[in-house]
Amino acid sequence: MDRPDPLPQASSMQVTILLASYRGAAFIGAQLDSIAAQTHRNWRLIVSDDGSDDGTRGIVSDFAARRPAGQVELICGPRRGATQNFLHLLSAAPEGIVAFCDQDDVWFPDKLARAVAALSLQDGPAHYAARTVITDASLTPVAQSRHFRRPLGFRNALVQAIMAGNTSVFNAEAAAILRRCVGPAQVLGIESHDWWAYQVTAGTGAVLIHDARPALFYRQHARSEMGRNDTVRAMSQRIGLLLAGDYGGWLAVNHAALDAVRSELLPGNRAILDRFGAALHRAGPAAALSMARGRLYRQTRAGTAALYAAALLGRLRHRGPRRPIR
Template sequence: MPVDRPPPLAPDHPVTILLASFDGAAFIGAQLDSIARQTYRTWRLIVSDDGSADATRDIVAGFAASRPPGQVRLIDGPGRGATLNFLHLLSVAPEGAVAFCDQDDVWFPDKLARAMAALSPFHGPAHYAARTVIADAALHPVAESRHFPRPLGFRNAVVQAIMAGNTSVFNAKAAAILRRCAGDAQTAGIPSHDWWAYQIMGGAGAELIHDRQPVLLYRQHGQSEMGRNDTIAAMSHRIGRLLAGEYGGWLAANHAALSAVRTELLPENRRILDGLGKALHQRGPVAAATMARLGLYRQTRPGTAALFAAALMGRLRQCGPSSPSR
């Protein structure tokens, strides 16, 4: 569901911010300062550092010393990249709401407040994400990120990542589901923690909220883990990767992670997952027909057309038998 203006704030509930860091000394101080300026005060922060060789850990330690005792923790990450670091953070996070956080962004002061207000009406699991303001390395605004016109849900989530991890906040029930599923995601070698989280939430029937209001400056620089995806060049690059076959491997890894936790998914979404598993092992025309019957879609017509073109050309096909349903 889209959000223009969230409802009035409910009483504060603790939210744990999960920040994966690695050699982020050039930028992490600005991000930490923006967290300190949040109007939503009931937060705690866990920074999982993947073995930084610069001053990142010292900067985080200094920030922790400036905050109330216990509000900020610095722990060691697994040292195997950002995705596994975020999954590690989920595994150590306490019960309650969680928010993903990138080391090089800058949050607007009401970022957490908007998210927690938007999540507050829901008693079941709910996942909030929002637009961003794309900025250069010096934080000069360049453009707002895209607004996605089509509905959010599992049929979109299994083939496209649109719930930006650097804006994502999950209420307590949603976070509990993610914690239960994180170990299997690590084993499967998923390509992206935020794509996987959207899939888990969509599959479990969580409320999916996308805020049209930007909530942070999304800094672009030479070491960005993920770049902007709103330009013609960026979209062409992604379509090229889809057609080149790399995307099929991502779908297979995500499928394995989801299959391992299929009991968390709604029955209808288990059927979609099983159909996708078959499609990934079928020849081109049959695979495309299977995906069409499942109603899978990306957020734009060209993106959906590229998806089915890749299936038709056999670019998504995985060798070997499909994973059995459980």
């Protein structure tokens, strides 16, 4: 028997949008307007502002005043950077579907509708993300973000962030898992909320959906928190960071945050996590062998080769960079 069309059910589902803001006055108005223009009307917005002094809070307050009472809420962030601000938002979110939102993007009108329709087909936890259209500061399109060909999963999530936070939407079951796991991530100071979310959802067996259709304009400007990762230069820089030993400490923090919630992981993924942890405490062939036994991989052959070379050279035992390697 065929399953019913998910769209009528999906249209009634409320989505809580979690927007982390900081000195975003130049662009946040366009993002808020794109949220208001969503074809999926059943949403609420929580903005956590991290101490802006440029008018951001006023723009959000004005937007809230034009919306139905209670639809938009402005709260104070922890003032510890973007990742901690998103984790703070997640811990404050109510039960139900949640969507991460960057302050300087512009969503396509059907962004939420497509995500909710895809999630409504799933019976258990599910994590949706999508491609983006990369633009310049004036929203002139430059290119589409990368389309990943290799499977999504925990073996990839441990070593690569590919479920972009600015497109990520989690159904109620996945959001509940993230809330249960968020404490150690906050205390340990992980560097990337979207990478962590991919690791947790993959590790707990959630369905992972990566939409090949772009969902938003991903604005690149001088203050962008995250740069594009699709050019030869960008990919070469990330491989260089692997070989330079810049992110071993970062991997160790990610491992510790996952290990603290290992009871949430599938049994097989706990074993993979342990092999990964062993690799981070070893050097030379022993480290590479632990990685190989876990069958860890990145989305390109060159990236995977660089990962194993870094393990063989003992680079994964070093401290990491200040940006996630995608």
